[in-house]
Amino acid sequence: MNNHCSTSCSGCSTVIRSLSVQFSGRKALSDIDLSFSCGELTAIIGPNGGGKTSILKSILGEIPYSGKIDFCISSGKKKPRIGYLPQKIAVQKDSPVSVCDFLLLSEGYPFTWLRVSKKRREMKIKQLGIVSAENLIDRRIGELSGGELQRVLLAASINPVPDILLLDEPVTALDSKGIDIFYELICSLRKKFHMTILVVSHDIGAISKHADKMYLINEKVITHGTPSEVLSSRDFRREMGEVYFRLSGAKSDHHVYGGL
Amino acid sequence: MQFWYAIIEMLPFEWTEYGFMKTALLAVMIISPAIALTGTMVVGNRMSFFSHVIGHSALTGLAVGLLFSAADPTPVMILFAVILAVAINIFLSVTKADGDTVMGVFASATTALGIALLSRGGSFSKYTVYLIGDILSINASEIGYLAVILAAVILFWVFLSGRISLISVEPSLLYGKIINPFIVKTAFSILVALIVILSIKWVGILIINSLFILPAAAARIHAKNLRTYFVLSAFIGLISGIAGLMISYYTESSCGAAVVLVSAGIYAISVLLKHIRRSI
Known part of the structure; x- marks a missing residue:
């Protein structure tokens, strides 16, 4: 568990109860329960079209849903900053x-x-410094490469510092070295700001190195636990296919090279 | 107004003798930057077809307006355009349909309805002024309409241009923040509708959309950031407006068309310059 950097205060968590989402009659999520502790990085994995992004969009309030979402807010505010x-x-x-x-x-x-x-410009340069992108300050966003854009978007999403940070497939535009740097960055932010972080990702290998908790979602919560528990489970094998399972089995713990 | 006339008369041109030219110049100097500034967001949010729809729907608005009040159809036209603008936004948000196609449907339906209503009894020709527009027909008291537009645009810009710009990058970034993107976008649509209807008589249905699109399109090529984009676009709008009016005076052709041709020229030069800069 060396890579983990949990700073949970174990006192507060965002709790989702019986969340259901429908898209034009088709069920994307039915009656799922989830909870995310602050200071923890929770990974949401699952097959395409399994409703992973719908969870994030429900939390954002971007799509209609039924069920209840209770936020954990430390500072006594009414609405959480997302x-x-x-x-x-x-x-x-x-x-x-x-x-x-x-x-x-x-x-x-x-x-x-x-x-x-x-003064304002200096502040923004400082903000970009968090994701080592100071040099991009005067570029047009349309001209940025995928990785550059992702870093700028991340810098934007953590200012002002949110209570909950939602990352939807954050590493698709990065190479494997970039992915590790990215997750280390996220980890350090979590330590520093004690926020709840939710990551939806296909790249199971990379995310399982850094996540504290993992949910396998396919319309329902198939299984959840620590990454190693999830990856070694029968349910994981059934949902994600033989390839993922063999890889995870071969590498005993949760060092999985997924994302094939 | 007297002050304005006095300033203009100091210029060494033949046209300064004519009152209508002086009024038209003021009108152009108010309306073209206002439209160009609004155009930055029309282009940024890929709404050029939307302003096209609102422009064409003015025909239907006019027909409906004339049914209610033959003397001044403008209030009903405004109401009609605002309702249409809101309806399109609701329709798009509810059905999640492809915007391009929906606009195509709305544009053709409203245009056809307008033509059908206005051409009853074979009298369409009296409305051609709405198609081509005539800035020279504006009188001093009507400048007030344009001032309202300018004030609305400035007010909107001060407070909401940032939100609209953010939507142009990614609408979902506004969720979880305070203002709902749907509301911002609908408010902007209403602004566009107001501008179109209040200026249509002088600008013309066939041409108004070009005034939105061209200055912003040219400004986009050079702008390094939003501020330069806004300033450049309004400036290109202003220059094209003034130059267009002068050209139309000396060539005795439509002012609106001349304005559009000038801004199209500026756009063409912008594209060319960019390519030359790149290849150096």
Whole structure:
């Protein structure tokens, strides 16, 4: 468990009870219960179309759902602050929004038609520093590469520091080295800010190294537990197929090279 | 107004003798940057077909407006356009249908309905002014309409341009924040509808959409950030407006068309410049 960096205060958790989501008559999620402790990184895995993203969108309030979502909020606020890194973001190639504009906009600053003050700009450069992307400050977001864009989006999603951070397939645009760097970054953020982090991912190998808890979802909660418990379970084998299982079996613990 | 006339008369041009030209110049200087600025977000949010629909629906609005009040159909036209704008947004959000196709349907249906209503008794020709528009027909008191537009655009810009820009990048980034993207987008649609209807008589149904699109399209090529995008677009709008009016005066052709041709020229040069810069 060396890679884990849980800082849970074991006192508060976000609890979801009997969550159901329907898309034009088809059930995406039916009656699932989940709970996420703060300071923990929870991974949500499962087959395509199994409703993983629907969980995040329900938490965001972007889609209608039935059931109950109770947030854990330490600071006594009414609504939790949610940071969100979307799965696909199709930025227009000719978009004139600069990285600096984007960061200002996403924290709700409405006056991008004014000259950006030096102080504000310095703050944004600092914010990009968290994801080692200071040099991107003046680039247009349409011109960024996939990895660059993902880092900028992550920088945006953690400012202001959220109570809950939702990451939907955050590493698809990264290579294997980039993936490790990315997750180490997430881990350090979690330590520093004590937030609840939810990651939806296909890359089971990478995520299982860093997650504290794992849910296998396919319309229902198939199984959950620590990554090693989930990956060695029969249910995992049935849902995700023989290939994943053999790999996870061969590598005993939770060092799985998934994402095939 | 007297102050404005006095300033213009100091210019060494022949056209400054004519009152209608002086009023038209002021009108163009108000309306073209306002439309161009709004256009930045029309283009950014891929809504060019939407402003096209609202423009064409003005025909139906006019027909309905004339049924209620022959003297001044404008209030009913505004109401009609606003209802249509909201309806399209609700329709898109409920059905999740492809925007492009839906707009196509709305555009053809409203245009056809407008033509059908207005051409009853074979009298469509009296409405051709709405198709082509005539900025020279504007009188001093009507400048007030345009001032309302400009004020609305500025007000909207101060508070909501940031939200709209964020939607143009990724709508879901607004969820979990305070303002719902649907509301922002609908508010913006209403603004577009207001602009279109209040200026249609002078700009023309066939041309209004170009005034939204072209300055923003050209500005987009050069802009390094949102601020330069807004400023450049409004500036290109202003320049095309003034140049278009002058050209139309000396060539005795439609002002709206000249304005569009100038901004199309600016767009073409922008594209060319970018390619040259790239290949160097």
